[in-house]
Amino acid sequence: MSSLVAMATSITSGALAKMDAHPILTALGSAILLFVALVIYIAWENATIPYANLPGPPTESFIWGNLREVFESMPSLAQRRWMNEHGDTVRYSMLLSKPRLCTRDITAMSFMLQHDSDFPKPYFLQNILGKTTAPLGLLVTEGAVHHRQRRVLNPAFGPASVKGMDPIFFDKAYELRDKLVSILHGESNDVPSPTPPAPGDEAKGGRKMDISKYLAQTTLDVIGLAGFDYDFHALAQTHNDLAEAIFHLFSEGQALTKLNILYNFFPWIAYFYVSPARRTILDATEKLKQYGIEFVRRKRRQIQAEYSGQVEKGSIVGRDLLTLLMKANMSSDLRPDQKLTDAEVVAQIVTFILAGNETSSTALTWLLYRLSQNPDIQKKLRDELLGVPDDRPDQDAMNALPYLDKVVREILRFDGPVPGTERCAARDIVIPLGQPVRGRDGTLIDAVTVPKGTEISFGIMEVNHSKDIWGDDADRFNPDRYDRAGLPMKSVPGVYGNLLTFLGGPHNCIGYRFALAEIKAVLFVLVRNFTFDILPSAPVIEPKTTIVMRPRVVGEEEAGLQMPLLIREYIDE
Ligand code: HEM
8 A cells, every 4th residue: 555655646746747847836746645645545544454443532633633632631531531432442543643542441451561572662652761761771671671670670679678768768758847847937948839829828827838849859859869879959959950950851841742742753853953842851861861870980989899898898888779789780690691781770870760759759749639638538647647656667667557558549549640651562463352342333342453563552540540440439539448348349450559550560660669668758747747738719730741640730830830738837736
């Protein structure tokens, strides 16, 4: 077919040339012909793909497919609408009407996660993640390289190593507490929110604060210390270059704009035009890379000094992720071809800073918002946490707190920071469906044949909000749902708590234990020391998808991503 189209185009352009047409007319004629040929080719491709019969919305526009609805909806809501209407696995159109599958079918997802070499990330996602983190980072690599990297990295994220990070989680959580207290007491010149409070917003000693900013500073400091034994001092400073670079990288840099989509489909555009948003990404990642190179140099010197006996064992080398990774990498158990190169180690540093900072702070941000909306849940949680005699309980003690566990689990279900991900068929393959769907011709489809190159969206948020799994109140924030017998009603192929939040399979989130411990420690300190309320002016908060799902205020889009809350010190009466 493609050769037929090419032949038709060349014959007609030849005819135009023979007619001795004006060069501009010739060019215009060729462009129109090319466009027509493209439309015919795409229509033919769409009609003949083996999953053409899958249900889904009609394509709205040849150029933008169904992307307008995706743009205009809140994260994953368009996909949710289509799946509610047509079934758990649907087909819709992307740029130039390119068909894409979208599924929340857990049998299909489980199959793809387990056969990860047949379903790598698609090129455009690798390109975004590679630009945002690093091409050699764990988030981007696949197959044997990914397997080798994961083998060296896994122990650093094991339970024992994460338990050793408690002091860091608590030190930073208390530093955050002190910073918020100093703002409340008027002892800080930090500007606590990007827009001023409305009249009546700061009642009874409370202040309007964009809590997402402070949580992002906290988690950046945590990953610096826990990851590389380096304090970024983001909390200590009113202005921090790195924190701001990362913040912009995730806001403007990754926003779902038409230009960003074009960049991802046609990366060569970057050779002709680098948009300000793209410049933000490149500058921020370069800055992170420079940090990474310096961390590796410093750590190597420390480890060599310790190994050569120049310093006492354990006196300067910490138990941070980088130390554990570099020591594992130096182990004589590994053959040279099993080790990570220096460039790969630097790539993991950049990856951890980005993957491990934004996600946890976003989960905490939504959590404080939901607690503000649900004062009874906040009070119940505070009562449980105030009942703990210790100011710094260890992870075993924290995990034994049932309500804390349910609240954290529920936020990771309800507002999971990563709403979805993407995979791509590496070969022609049949994906089984647990939940058959009715095809466009009325027949029942219980397996989908996809050709090599088919892109598939994973509805992480959709699975976490599925009524079939979580019951009829799946769209309500309700930590007590976990008391119900028989929940979840279906088992989910996720690595944690029957949720897809951290994904499953060989590419599951390596940092999920780290994230859980960090979230719990920060929450423990904040809820014992402050109350969180919705502002009396009741700004409307909406989720905005970048790579993670961050909040912004409707009508204050110019102010960027933010979560303004009314914060007061908690005084036990
Ligand atoms: C609430 C917090 C977090 C959430 C919701 C989250 C979610 C995820 C998800 C969904 C993936 C799979 C992406 C894909 O394959 O498409 C992932 C992978 C990953 N995460 Fe997390 N993450 C969190 C925290 C962290 C932390 C704290 C770290 C590191 C300190 C981290 C490091 C990574 C890395 C390196 C990968 C790539 C793993 C691989 O492909 O082998 N994440 N995360």
